[in-house]
Amino acid sequence: xxxxxxxxxxxxxxxxxxxxxxxxxxxxxxxxxxxxxxxxxxxxxxxxxxxxxxxxxxxxxxxxxxxxxxxxxxxxxxxxxxxxxxxxxxxxxxxxxxxxxxxxxxxxxxxxxxxxxxxxxxxxxxxxxxxxxxxxxxxxxxxxxxxxxxxxxxxxxxxxxxxxxxxxxxxxxxxxxxxxxxxxxxxxxxxxxxxxxxxxxxxxxxxxxxxxxxxxxxxxxxxxxxxxxxxxxxxxxxxxxxxxxxxxxxxxxxxxxxxxxxxxxxxxxxxxxxxxxxxx
Numbered sequence: 338x339x340x341x342x343x344x345x346x347x348x349x350x351x352x353x354x355x356x357x358x359x360x361x362x363x364x365x366x367x368x369x370x371x372x373x374x375x376x377x378x379x380x381x382x383x384x385x386x387x388x389x390x391x392x393x394x395x396x397x398x399x400x401x402x403x404x405x406x407x408x409x410x411x412x413x414x415x416x417x418x419x420x421x422x423x424x425x426x427x428x429x430x431x432x433x434x435x436x437x438x439x440x441x442x443x444x445x446x447x448x449x450x451x452x453x454x455x456x457x458x459x460x461x462x463x464x465x466x467x468x469x470x471x472x473x474x475x476x477x478x479x480x481x482x483x484x485x486x487x488x489x490x491x492x493x494x495x496x497x498x499x500x501x502x503x504x505x506x507x508x509x510x511x512x513x514x515x516x517x518x519x520x521x522x523x524x525x526x527x528x529x530x531x532x533x534x535x536x537x538x539x540x541x542x543x544x545x546x547x548x549x550x551x552x553x554x555x556x557x558x559x560x561x562x563x564x565x566x567x568x569x570x571x572x573x574x575x576x577x578x579x580x581x582x583x584x585x586x587x588x589x590x591x592x593x594x595x596x597x598x599x600x601x602x603x604x605x606x607x608x609x610x611x612x613x614x615x616x617x
Contacts, residue, residue: 491516498565516570
């Protein structure tokens, strides 16, 4: 997947798109620098030490790499000498990859855990590169809670579509990443102006390129998961909109974000018990 970044942000006063260089919004003439710090602006936790830092995005990255290390060690102990570069299917299934036979037996949690696993070093590095930039951008524009819901629903929607389309074992963050692309397209669709059209066009082109690569069989890309994630991310983001004033709606999205965290934790707990029973 391609990295899709630009210099746009949203005016905190009128919600119009401006650039990061603007100190006064050209639409409402309100000062926008220094940027106001909201409770969702977790970049202040590290004082700008990490570029584009956003808390949720960083936690997801750490979780992905932690699982990659765990799966690599397990695969090596199982006799896979190339585990650091390419993991074996058995290891990925044991750690919660999308596996239709397991799903048919009620292992629904695989629709969640599959989104945090990667099949090889190149796979995780490419997805992490995109997540580092795109995840931070979506988290800044939509807020932490909405970003979590978009990411979670895109993961589940992507791997559900994959299960309906293909019997192959599948895993990776790219279903959720396509969901983040869908969220940016939704942002462009909701804002009917020149800036919205530019954002919409840029991310649609990126999605088309990604799906085109998926048609090349040599890359073994799960296009069904990409399409499912893209559609789910767009739908959630279009309905969610961007954060507004504090009130009932914002509390609902916070609750939804915590629900996604809870369901992710439950999914990994179920994976652990299944893993323990399967490796005895």
